Each structure stands twice: as C-alpha cells, then as structure tokens.
Amino acid sequence: MNLTALAQLILLILRNLNLKPRKYELKDIALALAYSLGVQITKIGIPPSTLYYYVKKVGIRRRREKRPTCPSCNSNRVIKNGSSRGKAKYRCKVCGRTFYNTLKHRMDRKQRERILKEYLNRMSMRAISRVEGKPLTTIYSLVKRIGAKAFTSLIILRGQLKSFVAKSTVFDEFWTYLRVRHGKVRADLWIWTALSDGVPFYESGDRSYGTFRLLLSWLPRSGVNYTDHYCVYQVLDKRVASKRYTYIVESHNSRCRSHLARLARDTRAVNRSQRMVEYSLALLNIMYPHVFSREITPLNEIYLKGIQYIRDNLI
Ligand SMILES: [Zn+2]
Structure with a gap:
C-alpha cells in the first residue's frame, strides 16, 4: 500500500x-x-x-433517530424491522406487533369513506392499497372494522323487521368459494338469499337444509314464497316453485357480483374467510341501499329508514 x-x-x-x-x-x-x-x-x-x-x-456518523412507540401497547422497546416501499417498519419487543410510523397513517373521515366506496365498487383490497398508497393491512383492518359494525347493526335491524308481514318472498342461493380459485384447498360457499318485499336477507354456509333453516329464522312471515325447484324448499308452505318468479333474485345476485371484487367471476380477488363475505355484503347493503321491489310496503319502508340511520352513524 x-x-x-x-x-x-x-x-x-x-x-x-x-x-x-x-x-x-x-x-x-x-x-x-x-x-x-x-x-x-x-x-x-x-x-x-x-x-x-x-x-x-x-x-459515517450514525445519528440515532427517534423511534415511534408501539400503537398496541404504547411500549418504547421498539426495534427496526426492515422496510417496505421505502418506509421503515418497526417491531415491538413486548407484544411482537409490526407497524409503520403510525403518526403518518392517520386517515381522515373523507379518506375512510372513499376507501370503502372503492371497495364496494369492485376494487380489490390490493388495488386500493396501491391507489391510496396505504399498506394492505390498513385497508384490510378498516374494511373489517367498519364491516363488523355494519354487520351487527344489520342484525339488530333484522330483529326489528321480524314482526312485519311481507307480501311475497323470493328465495335463491348463489355460489362462491373460499381460499383459492382452483385446487384441492378450495371450499365452496353458498350464499342463501331471500328477498322479502325486496328487502335482502342472507345466510352463508353449505348448500344444505341446516343453512337454509338459519335463513328462515330471520325472515318475517310471508304471503307467498317463490322458489326454484331445489328440494330443500319443500318445507315451505304457500310455495310456488317456478323459475319465472326468481328473476328478481338473479338481478340481486348480479348486483352483488358487480359491486364486490371478491364475488366477481373474472378477477384474482378471493375470499379468505366466510366472515369477510358477510361483512362485505352488510357494507354493500348499508352504503348502497336498494330495495328489489317496485311497490312500497311497510316492511321495505321501515327497512330503508333503518338503513339510513345506520348509514349516518357508520363511519
Ligand atoms: Zn407493543
């Protein structure tokens, strides 16, 4: 040298x-x-x-930067844990939570509402994450949190609707899947739908009588029941089995598929859990209320009023 x-x-x-x-x-x-x-x-x-x-x-003189405290347990025993998209990630040594510098991730009401609207207009969570520049976990937890709120509010509303009498109810079930599109681990998920005077009721599960019975327990009494020829519906009285009357449910199903990426037929979005399917349907019904009936009856009038009240207090 x-x-x-x-x-x-x-x-x-x-x-x-x-x-x-x-x-x-x-x-x-x-x-x-x-x-x-x-x-x-x-x-x-x-x-x-x-x-x-x-x-x-x-x-190289190392400057020790200030580290954020853990958003879960407020501890300051926080270490750096790699980075994603140019942002430093941290991990809490006490509870093990991984997080970003949380101060920069506060979303205001407007942004939360916009994200939910994007979600309900056939954008997948990953797409929203890319457009909004937020981590996927943030989007997921927002949809899950508001979805759970919407779901429980709807359950309470449906309990109140049970005392009414509907003129007619239309039944149908439509199919989606859990986990992956193709392969051995795919599980089928059936979403049973009933429209009482156009008010949608749901139950998800397998295609057996057990799931159907759960759906029945929600419904108000009905003057006529329109179904297709599937054998489970034989337990209903005042039943008319004909494909002619179930067209209205088909329009409902296609509305669900066109609003939610997870139910659509030609996307890469998949359902990871049954619970998120239920939350998403509840969100859709509250953010974009719609009654599938041309005439106004006491049942769907009260339903729309209840939905409006939930909508005002949702986000
Ligand atoms: Zn912690």
Whole structure:
C-alpha cells in the first residue's frame, strides 16, 4: 500500500467527519497526515480494501433517530424491522406487533369513506392499497372494522323487521368459494338469499337444509314464497316453485357480483374467510341501499329508514 492510497483514505475519513479547515485544503491536510503516519502503517501490510471497509465504518456518523412507540401497547422497546416501499417498519419487543410510523397513517373521515366506496365498487383490497398508497393491512383492518359494525347493526335491524308481514318472498342461493380459485384447498360457499318485499336477507354456509333453516329464522312471515325447484324448499308452505318468479333474485345476485371484487367471476380477488363475505355484503347493503321491489310496503319502508340511520352513524 502506497502513500497516495493512504492519503485518499484519510481524506475520506475527514470528509465523513464533516471537517472544514479554514486555511488549508482538506486534500493537503490528508496528504500531510499520510506522510506523518504513513511509514508505520505501510509496514503492517493490511490490504487497502480492508482498510477502506473500516474507514467507512468509522467515517459515517450514525445519528440515532427517534423511534415511534408501539400503537398496541404504547411500549418504547421498539426495534427496526426492515422496510417496505421505502418506509421503515418497526417491531415491538413486548407484544411482537409490526407497524409503520403510525403518526403518518392517520386517515381522515373523507379518506375512510372513499376507501370503502372503492371497495364496494369492485376494487380489490390490493388495488386500493396501491391507489391510496396505504399498506394492505390498513385497508384490510378498516374494511373489517367498519364491516363488523355494519354487520351487527344489520342484525339488530333484522330483529326489528321480524314482526312485519311481507307480501311475497323470493328465495335463491348463489355460489362462491373460499381460499383459492382452483385446487384441492378450495371450499365452496353458498350464499342463501331471500328477498322479502325486496328487502335482502342472507345466510352463508353449505348448500344444505341446516343453512337454509338459519335463513328462515330471520325472515318475517310471508304471503307467498317463490322458489326454484331445489328440494330443500319443500318445507315451505304457500310455495310456488317456478323459475319465472326468481328473476328478481338473479338481478340481486348480479348486483352483488358487480359491486364486490371478491364475488366477481373474472378477477384474482378471493375470499379468505366466510366472515369477510358477510361483512362485505352488510357494507354493500348499508352504503348502497336498494330495495328489489317496485311497490312500497311497510316492511321495505321501515327497512330503508333503518338503513339510513345506520348509514349516518357508520363511519
Ligand atoms: Zn407493543
């Protein structure tokens, strides 16, 4: 190793230490230092690349940045845990939660509402995450939180509707799947729908009588029941089995499929859990209320009023 290489390295250290000598050039000082130290260091015979490595380690002054506290347990025992899309991630050593610098992730009401509307207009959660520049987990937890609220509010509303009498009810079931589109782990999920005077009721599960019975327990009494020829419906009295009357449910089903990416037929979006299907349907019914009937009856009038009240207090 010669003296010029040593001078270069010393220059690197001095620059990294942010030294600004007034009278002399930094280069000259480095050269002078190299001359005074040089004889001894060159005798040791350390290769320049090794020296360069340690010079870089010494030269960069590390500033300790302020770390955020854990949003779950408020602990400050937080360590850095990699990064995603240029943003540092942190992990709490107490509860194990991974998070971003949470101060920057606060969403206002407007943005939350926009995200939910995007979700209900056939955008997948990943697409929303890319458009809004928010992590996928943020979108997921928002939809889940508001969806759970919508779902429970709807259950309470349906309990109140049970005392009414509907003129007619139309039944149908439509199919979707859980986990993956193709392959062995795919599980079928049937969504049973009943429209009492156009007011939608749901139950999801398998295609057996057990699920249908759960749906029946929600419904108000009805004057006529229109179904298709599926055998489970034989338990209903005042039943008319004909495909002619179930067209109205088909329009409902196609509305669900066109609003929710998870139910659509030609997307990569999939359902991961039955619960999220139920939450999403509840969200759709509250954010975009619609009654599938041309005439106004006491049942669907009260339903729309109840929905309006839930909608005002949802987000
Ligand atoms: Zn924590």
